[in-house]
Amino acid sequence: MAALPTLLLLALALAITTTNAxxxxxxxxxxxxxxxxxxxxxxxxxxxxxxxxxxxxxxxxxxxxxxxxxxxxxxxxxxxxxxxxxxxxxxxxxxxxxxxxxxxxxxxxxxxxxxxxxxxxxxxxxxxxxxxxxxxxxxxxxxxxxxxxxxxxxxxxxxxxxxxxxxxxxxxxxxxxxxxxxxxxxxxxxxxxxxxxxxxxxxxxxxxxxxxxxxxxxxxxxxxxGEPLDRPCDESPSPGVVIPPPVPGNTKKRRLSGAGVTAIAVGAGAGALFALVLFVLCFVHRRRRRDANTNNKMPTPTPTRGFTPSTAPTSGDMGDITSSSKEIAAAAAAAASGGGESQRSRLVFVGNTHKDGYGFDLEDLLRASAEVLGKGGGGTSYKAVLEDGTTTVVVKRLKDVAAGRREFAAAVEALGGVEHRNLLPVRGYYFSKDEKLLIADHLPDGSLSAALHGSRGSGQTPMGWAARVQAALCAARGVAHLHAAHGLAHGNIKSSNLLLRPRQGDPDAAALLSDYGLQQLFAPPPPSARGGGYRAPELVDPRRPTPQSDVYSLGVLFLEILTGRSPAAAALDLPRWVQSVVREEWTAEVFDPELVRMGSGGGAGEEEEMVALLQVAMACAATAPDARPEAPEVVRMLEEIGGGSGSHGHGRATGEVEEEDRPWGTPPAGATP
Missing domain, CATH: 3.80.10.10 (Ribonuclease Inhibitor)
Incomplete structure (x- = not known):
């Protein structure tokens, strides 16, 4: 009988539940x-x-x-x-x-x-x-x-x-x-x-x-x-504007007679002949004056500080500032004592460099103090501090350049016209028979490579997740601008070419890509040159990069950001390694242990962003070029991960836009394919 009240209570509860439902x-x-x-x-x-x-x-x-x-x-x-x-x-x-x-x-x-x-x-x-x-x-x-x-x-x-x-x-x-x-x-x-x-x-x-x-x-x-683009609107008619035809009745007044055409042709011929004679006289005069200057030329004075001129480059150690000065001084000294070659070889500024306060010449570089920043396949980069102490630039001494003077000058002039907050501007160049130099801004915060790999085991704080996402987004935006606005492929995307800016500046300009558009200038690599690393598998000749090969390199760069592993390490095919780990051990083993250990309070949201970036990286690093997204699409996918300008960016609207900061949807666990 005691069980009866219990059964009644259960039945009553069931009835109430059914009624509420x-x-x-x-x-x-x-x-x-x-x-x-x-x-x-x-x-x-x-x-x-x-x-x-x-x-x-x-x-x-x-x-x-x-x-x-x-x-x-x-x-x-x-x-x-x-x-x-x-x-x-x-x-x-x-x-x-x-x-x-x-x-x-x-x-x-x-x-x-x-x-x-x-x-x-x-x-x-x-x-x-x-x-x-x-x-x-x-x-x-x-x-x-x-x-x-x-x-x-x-x-x-x-x-x-x-x-x-x-x-x-x-x-x-x-x-x-x-x-x-x-x-x-x-x-x-x-x-x-x-x-x-x-x-x-x-x-x-x-x-x-x-x-x-x-x-x-x-x-x-x-x-x-028009504003804010650096492309003023001219007076020419825009596409779609119809130019009115000539007014009937005025055609005869504008038509030239046969005699008039003949007179114009004779006058043009006489003018051309006069210009040719004038050009020959000027050439002979300049040749005689150059020979006189060569015979009376004084020896080049030795600088009192900084660079020490040398007849041959010194290999030097990475940390030896004296030898660094000698290396870059050899290039500058060649211009000061090069005879006829020096008359044509000079330091040339490109783009809007003069508007930004650059006014030094080759002699100033000759007297500057310098140190090696890094050595790569295209040459050695130096930090040069000019004698006034207020100007610091990066001088890249190129090697294995196969382009002639005109081709080299045209290529660098084109790069000087590239302006974007995520691309390091090319400021100037020097070209001679023995030396080719590029001048660029110096960013004191170093490269992404140093931030990712230089702090390990040194007691320094590793690079946080927000900064990594921002660097990835900046790299993608720079590449998208090269592809869409200039029709150029970068050709050398890697973490050492992604330079960081101080964090208190514009977050959308937290990182800048350098060394873009230079591959066409170099000599063909030897047949034994190894691919891999950041290079797309279909890219046999690195001098012929494509937008698809750039996207592959971006994918490898993103994987480096996620894993903390350098693609430059020997025998490491980073995309293949990530695929094998994901297939066998799932994604947790892929991510950089230092990043996971920091755990910067992001919680599940940060983990979701890491998985989303991994998906983007693997899409970019697809083996088939046609399967890779285009660079602007990569930018959009990264903006979705970080809300438009990285996890802590600005410029996003309020309300429902924040819902779109989430990564791709994942069906519930109960849903089976």
């Missing part, structure tokens, strides 16, 4: 069917577990979020879950209460369904990192706060109707094929994040946008001009 609101059947139709119409690589018995309500499904009363679906977040193909119409467009939709980093293609863009409550739409095509409709919901469509294949003009989305906080359209003029968007007072880089836009940048956003927001549009 029945009273609990659930989304309408229409929304459930819409979600199931979307999943059935979109091929996907992983099961999401939406039909699992443990999740009877859509509010319990992976990636689906309902409102507080579980009455309607308000968010669908399925980033990076392997969705493939076209977005089916009449599916997600039936979720009338949907506020946030995130399908980023999948492989969706085709146009964006019109009913999806007509959702009345939609506030945040994240479709970046797919293969969507077609035009961007002009009738977007006025409720939008965040629109991110970067990294797709959308084309056509950017609609003027975007100026009516008064609540818009962030607009990302970069990395598409948009063309035409850029709308002013002057009414978007709340816009905080804006990017249309790497499209096909033309014309002038509206002042309402150029005064609010940095140049990176507009980079990669070769026909776009």
């Amino acid at each position: 029945a009273a609990q609101p659930t989304p309408p059947q229409r929304e459930r069917l819409a979600l199931q139709a979307f999943l059935a119409g979109t091929p996907h690589e992983r099961s999401l577990g939406w039909n699992a018995p443990s999740a009877p309500s859509p509010c319990l499904w992976f990636g689906v979020v309902c409102d507080a009363s579980n009455a309607t679906v308000v968010a669908v977040r399925l980033p990076g879950v392997g969705l493939v193909g076209a977005l089916p119409a009449s599916t997600l467009g039936n979720l009338r209460g949907l506020r946030t939709l995130s399908l980023r980093s999948n492989r969706l293609s085709g146009p964006i369904p019109a009913d999806l863009l007509a959702l009345p409550a939609l506030r945040s739409l994240y479709l970046q990192g797919n293969r969507l095509s077609g035009r961007l409709p002009g009738d977007l919901p006025s409720s939008l706060h965040h629109l991110s469509l970067s990294g797709n294949e959308l084309d056509g003009e950017i609609p003027e109707s975007l100026d009516g989305l008064l609540e818009l906080r962030s607009l990302r359209l970069d990395g598409n094929k948009f063309s035409g003029a850029l709308p002013s968007l002057s009414a978007l007072r709340r816009l905080e994040v804006f990017n249309v880089s790497y499209n096909r836009l033309n014309g002038s940048i509206p002042s309402s946008l150029g005064s609010r956003f940095p140049r990176e927001s507009f980079a990669g549009n070769l026909q776009l001009c």
Whole structure:
């Protein structure tokens, strides 16, 4: 009899539970069917577990979020879950209460369904990192706060109707094929994040946008001009402007007679003959004056301090400052005593160097003190402190240069025109028969290689995770700019060529790539030269780098950041090693023990970012070149890991944008493929 009250209590509890479950609101059947139709119409690589018995309500499904009363679906977040193909119409467009939709980093293609863009409550739409095509409709919901469509294949003009989305906080359209003029968007007072880089836009940048956003927001549009780009708008007509034809009736007045044409031809011939005679006289005069100067030339005085001229370079030790001075002094002394060669060989500045305060000459380099910074395959780099004590530069003494004077000068002049916050500017060069020098800025914080590998066992604090992610993002941005804005391949991406800046400066310029675009100048490597390291497997001749080989090198650089292992180590194929460890022991064994040991308080979020960067690195280091992402796409993936400018960057909008800082989605443990 004692058991009877217990059974009654259990039955009562069961009845109460059943009653509460029945009273609990659930989304309408229409929304459930819409979600199931979307999943059935979109091929996907992983099961999401939406039909699992443990999740009877859509509010319990992976990636689906309902409102507080579980009455309607308000968010669908399925980033990076392997969705493939076209977005089916009449599916997600039936979720009338949907506020946030995130399908980023999948492989969706085709146009964006019109009913999806007509959702009345939609506030945040994240479709970046797919293969969507077609035009961007002009009738977007006025409720939008965040629109991110970067990294797709959308084309056509950017609609003027975007100026009516008064609540818009962030607009990302970069990395598409948009063309035409850029709308002013002057009414978007709340816009905080804006990017249309790497499209096909033309014309002038509206002042309402150029005064609010940095140049990176507009980079990669070769026909776009005006502030903040260093490309002034000229007076020539923009593409699409029709030049009016000549006014009828004036044609005869402009037509020249036969006699007039003959007179012009005779005059041009006489002028050319006169110019030729004048050139010959000037050449003879300069030749005689040069011979006289050579016969009366005084011996070169010996400097009183710093460099000691030497007739031959001294090999020297890495830490021997005296021998370092002798090595670089040999190059400078050659110009001071080179006879006829010295008349043509001089220190030449390129780009905007003179505007930045560079005014020294070869004699100043001759008197400077120097020390070796490092030696690589392209030559030796020196830190040179000029005699005034206020100017410090890096002088790279190149070796095995096969290019002639004109080819060398043209290549370096082109590099002098490259300007980007993540690329070390080339300041000048010197070319003679025996010596070739490059001049660049000196960054006192050293390289990523020294930060990663130099502190081990020395008691110094290892490089933290936030700084590593920022360095990776800076490297990717520099490479993307070379590829998109200049059509150049870097060709020599490695951690020793990624130089660090003081951390109190601009976080987006925390690291700069150096030694870019130089490979074409060198002689062919010997047949016995070993590949591997950072070099892509398909790159037989290092003088012919490609954008795909640069992306491979970026992938290896990211793996070095994650693992703490140097690809330059003998017999270490870093991508293959990582693949083997992940396959056998999973990812925890891949990461740098010093990084894991620091544990900088990032917790699970930091671990997720490390896994996300590992995925990006392995995609970049794919064996097949066609399987690798393009550099702008790599930038976008890294920005997603770190929220736009690294984990502690700036420039991101508030609210729903922070949700997009998360890495790719992972289905729940109960979902099986």
